[in-house]
Amino acid sequence: MKTILVPTRDDGAMSSALETALILARRRDSYIEGFALRWEIAEFTEADHREIARIEVQARATFESFMRKHGVPRSTTTTDRPSFGWLDNAPEGDAFVGNYGRVFDVIVMSRSDKNTTGLHNRAINSGLFESGRPILLAPPSSPDQIGTDRVTVLTVIGGTEVSGPSAEQITQYLRRNKIGAELKKAELDGRSTGETILATAQSLGCDLLIKGAYTQSRLRQVIFGGATQHVLENAMIPVMLAN
Numbered sequence: 001m002k003t004i005l006v007p008t009r010d011d012g013a014m015s016s017a018l019e020t021a022l023i024l025a026r027r028r029d030s031y032i033e034g035f036a037l038r039w040e041i042a043e044f045t046e047a048d049h050r051e052i053a054r055i056e057v058q059a060r061a062t063f064e065s066f067m068r069k070h071g072v073p074r075s076t077t078t079t080d081r082p083s084f085g086w087l088d089n090a091p092e093g094d095a096f097v098g099n100y101g102r103v104f105d106v107i108v109m110s111r112s113d114k115n116t117t118g119l120h121n122r123a124i125n126s127g128l129f130e131s132g133r134p135i136l137l138a139p140p141s142s143p144d145q146i147g148t149d150r151v152t153v154l155t156v157i158g159g160t161e162v163s164g165p166s167a168e169q170i171t172q173y174l175r176r177n178k179i180g181a182e183l184k185k186a187e188l189d190g191r192s193t194g195e196t197i198l199a200t201a202q203s204l205g206c207d208l209l210i211k212g213a214y215t216q217s218r219l220r221q222v223i224f225g226g227a228t229q230h231v232l233e234n235a236m237i238p239v240m241l242a243n
Contacts, residue, residue, distance in 0.1 A: 002030050005104040007037040007097050007123055010058035013110035018066045019142035020238055021108040025082035027146075031075055032084045033104070034063035039119050040093030052092065060086055094122035098130025111137035111239060112232050134242040139235055146238055147208045151181040154200055159193035160227045164212070194230025201237060210240045 004021050008014060021032050036059035038052050067074075067084045075083035090096055101107045107127040112120065127135045151174060155167040165173075167183055174181035186200045201209050211228060231239060 001028050001105040003104045003106075004030050004032045005097075005101055005107045006032060006034045006063070007107070007109055007127075008034040008059040008063045009037050009120070010055065010062050013138075013140070014062055015066070016138040016140060016142045017108055017110040018063070020136060020138035020146065022070060022072065022082065023143065023146050024106070024108070024136070025072075029081050030105075032067075032072070032082065033087060034060070034084070035087040035090035035096075035100075036060065037094075037097070037119065037123055038090070038092045039117075056089075094119055094126045095130070096126075097123045098126035098128075101127050101131030101133050104131075104133060106134050106136055107131060108136045108138065111139060111235060113140075128241055128243070132243065134240050137232065137235075137239045137241070139237055139239075141236070143207060143238055145207050149207075151179055152184045152204060152206070153181050154197065155183070155185045156188065156193050156196045156200075157185055158188050159196060162212075192230060193227035194234070197227065197231055198235060201235075206237060208238050208240060209235060210242070212242060 001024055004024055006017060006021050024030060025032050036056035038055050041048050063084075063086060072082050072084050075085045087100075090100070097107065109120070109124055109127070112124060124135060124137070127133070153167045153171045153174070167185075171181045171183045184200065184204070186196050188196055191199065197209070209231065211231065
């Protein structure tokens with residue numbers, strides 16, 4: 001993950017998203033690029049243009065002040081340590097996240113909750129289904145670490161089922177790639193699948209939750225409903241979604 005894209009807004013949720021991106025960048029000496037995530041309007045008035053310009057200025061200020069505070073230098077042509085850059089005049093709307101995200105290794109955003117805007121949620125959707133890259137969603141509070149120590153493959157017994165390889169097959173695949181994965185099974189015990197996933201992750205002290213996703217349109221309601229929706233709105237650790 002040498003290149004990280006961060007769609008940027010001027011709000012409190014950006015702090016955790018930027019911290020999460022920086023943790024990744026420090027592990028891999030990565031380049032972090034930000035751009036202003038701005039709503040799209042069919043017909044612009046002069047006031048709209050002023051507001052969009054203000055949004056970009058504030059988003060850039062949030063992004064660049066964070067980088068300066070943490071000693072991250074502006075990118076040059078080559079770098080052997082974390083660096084950053086900013087994309088000026090990015091197109092309005094959510095579709096740009098999916099289009100531009102194709103030339104990055106991962107897209108980092110804050111997770112959805114009941115207070116996030118429709119634009120933010122559509123941008124997550126665009127990145128997940130159109131970029132072909134994983135999306136890493138930051139929790140409300142900045143994490144201390146991401147993806148350390150061990151790998152656990154979780155099966156929720158009696159939970160929501162999606163076609164694909166079994167937990168045993170996934171564990172075997174990881175072990176053959178020299179990743180010491182362990183298999184874990186959890187009972188619902190009166191909880192929903194999403195609640196069980198988060199409770200198990202907490203009990204194991206996990207610092208990253210990885211969930212698979214699918215691009216088939218017939219599955220989109222499944223992906224963004226039920227267990228996944230609960231995880232996206234309630235996880236207190238980073239969540240990585242990948243096609």
